[in-house]
Amino acid sequence: MRFLNYLFFSLLIPVCSDAQTPAPRDTVRLLMIGNSFSANASRFLQDISRSQDFPLVIGKAEISGAPLNQHWDSVAVNASDSTRGRPYNGRSLREIIRQHKWDVISIQQASLVSGDVRTYDPFARNLVDFIRLNQPAARIVLHQTWPYRSDAPFFTRINGNVQVKDFRGMWQYSRAAYHSVAYRLGLPVVPVGDAFFITATDPVFAFRKDSLFNPAIARHPDLPVNEQYSLHAGYSWDSQGKLAFDAVHANDAGCFLAGLVWFGFLSGQDPGQVSFCPGNVDAGFAAGLRTIASGIFKGNYRDRLATGN
Numbered sequence: 378m379r380f381l382n383y384l385f386f387s388l389l390i391p392v393c394s395d396a397q398t399p400a401p402r403d404t405v406r407l408l409m410i411g412n413s414f415s416a417n418a419s420r421f422l423q424d425i426s427r428s429q430d431f432p433l434v435i436g437k438a439e440i441s442g443a444p445l446n447q448h449w450d451s452v453a454v455n456a457s458d459s460t461r462g463r464p465y466n467g468r469s470l471r472e473i474i475r476q477h478k479w480d481v482i483s484i485q486q487a488s489l490v491s492g493d494v495r496t497y498d499p500f501a502r503n504l505v506d507f508i509r510l511n512q513p514a515a516r517i518v519l520h521q522t523w524p525y526r527s528d529a530p531f532f533t534r535i536n537g538n539v540q541v542k543d544f545r546g547m548w549q550y551s552r553a554a555y556h557s558v559a560y561r562l563g564l565p566v567v568p569v570g571d572a573f574f575i576t577a578t579d580p581v582f583a584f585r586k587d588s589l590f591n592p593a594i595a596r597h598p599d600l601p602v603n604e605q606y607s608l609h610a611g612y613s614w615d616s617q618g619k620l621a622f623d624a625v626h627a628n629d630a631g632c633f634l635a636g637l638v639w640f641g642f643l644s645g646q647d648p649g650q651v652s653f654c655p656g657n658v659d660a661g662f663a664a665g666l667r668t669i670a671s672g673i674f675k676g677n678y679r680d681r682l683a684t685g686n
Contacts, residue, residue: 404432408479412443417627418635425640428653444487445500474511485520492533492550497558521555523573524548526609529624548574569635582665629655637670
């Protein structure tokens, strides 16, 4: 419970303004150290921020599928040989961190091992120390990644190769790990994973599978027709005409939800008031996602997040 309280108190960012003459907003510079999940989370963040007149610059230090240890390994290698340890389009993490005066820098664990708290150390602490050395004024935060879709064939590992059985277990173990690390390192958590869980268990907006779609007999270009409220990529046909299934990465609705949470965290504004909506996200679903993102910051789901129900 103390982790939950820590989250909400750390996220309540006051917004001060002059009622007569609004003060111009300073540009916020965000650097995301991550993987495809940070790419998903930031996909619409610029559009959302622009629609609300919130100046934002986003920098990336991403390696596909990378856990914390892979980012730290690149730092260690580069420290001993500056020609190596440059996995970010030929640049080192040191160069990227020093490139600008970043206001906020995020780190995250790879989703597949996010439920195993042992995989975070010592790499999270090492990265935090490295960031503070090279960008001492930056606010370092943990980007809480999300659980996979309820029909995923696998979920996060919690003990070596031992996996949890469902999306609820993935969210619970992953959330506990993020908050444990956040508590030890004194970092706030960006509660994207919580927003995904609340949506996935919402009586209206929980994912609904197309019961008539059978992937075993599907023929190109058949796809689920009656599927509703997915936050994940789901089924698609690849360039070789093979049916692919991705219950891990976010689709446009999931990217929108993640962007709303990030916007609320960075700006202190209510994401429920965001005017932007991705073109292919149903307007009713988008409205529900705004309400959920808003409720995360207002504490509307405090009991559900504490109990997992």
